[in-house]
Amino acid sequence: MNLLITALTPVIWGTTYFVTTEFLPADRPLLAGFIRAFPAGLMLLAWFRVLPSGAWWWKSIVLGVLNIGAFFALLFWATFLLPGGVAAVITNTSPLWVIALSPILLGARVRSLQLAAAVVAVVGVATLVFSPGAQLNPQGIVVGLAGALCMAFGVVLTKRFGRPEGVPGLAVTGWQLTFGGLFLLPLLLLLEGAPAQVSGENLLGFLYMFTINGVVAYGLWFRGISLLDTVSVAMLGVISPVTATLIGVFLNGEELSGLQWAGGGAVLVALVLANVASLQPRRRG
Incomplete structure (x- = not known):
């Protein structure tokens, strides 16, 4: 059940590409990121009226920059520089980075x-969203990879830091959204x-952006990180481009080839593999 609840977050995030291009002012990635984060953070601060204490001041700042500030800027920047599907593939290579960082941190x-599942997921997403005529902006690729790395560091450090005792999870989310x-x-x-x-x-x-895509989605995401295996949570992120692609099919009248549908199936297989792996007992010694 916790996995399904957490999976709602990437479904919500999958709407980001559509909302960004259809509803937000063009070529303003920083404005889009700020609006998604800051009002949501202030709303949560006003509701819970709890501020960080001790080491949680610097921890909240670090997590706020990685999970929210820098990641939002890079995500929206990549979305404006690249076709939505290409941006989705690159920014959702984060499970590979989480796998690389988890042993270290x-x-x-x-x-x-888990490693096999992550590779299958990235290949599946690429198959699903890439089109033969996709234009690859080198700057956009670098920006997207930087965003994926930010997200990976954020996920791993969120797991490492845990949560201050007695503080509601949404209050901690509010700190990060505000600092971001x-x-x-x-x-x-x-x-x-x-x-x-x-x-x-x-x-x-x-x-x-700041209600559903911000408060609701990030509240569920950080809750999931605290309760579930880190790699399994990171793997859920690949649901986001799948959702974005399906939105294109049903709202924009886009058509998918048989190969693209196969890519979507590969993503689902990867999610199953990752979560089966997380249930296996760890070897000792």
């Missing part, structure tokens, strides 16, 4: 089945500035 032993938004604010003002005008459509997109 968590002392975890990575199972061969504060990280984005000076970059936004310096590099983009305020938009000349904001339409009603833009406002609807912003509202969705």
Whole structure:
């Protein structure tokens, strides 16, 4: 049940590409990231009225930058530089980075089945969303890979730090969203500035971003990290581009080839493999 609840997060995140291109102001990745994070963080701070204490000040700042600030900036930047499907593939290579970082930062032993599942997932997503005419912007690829690495570090460190005793999980989420938004604010003002005008459509997109895509999704995500195997949680991220692709099919009238449907099936197989591996007992000695 915890796995299914956590899986709602990448489903929600899969709507990001559609909402970004259809509802948000064009070519403003920092504004999109800031709106997704900062209002949500302030709302949670006002609700719980709990601030970090001791080491949790610097831990919240580090996690806020990795999970929210830097990741949002890189994610939206990649989305504007690359076709949505290509951006989804590159930013969702994070399970491979989690597998690489877990032994170093968590002392975890990575199972061969988990590594195989991660490779199958990335190949499946690539098959699903790449098109023969996809334009690969080198800058976009670098930005997307940096975003994937940020997310991987964020997932692993969130698991390593745990949660302060007696503090609700959503309050900790609020700290990260707030610090992530504060990280984005000076970059936004310096590099983009305020938009000349904001339409009603833009406002609807912003509202969705900081409520459903921000508070709800990240609350479920951090809860899942605290309860589940780190690699299994990271693997759930590949559901996001699958969702984005299905949205394209049903809302934009896009058609999938047999090979693309096979790619989607490969992603599902990879998720099953990763979670079967997480249930296997660890060898000792």
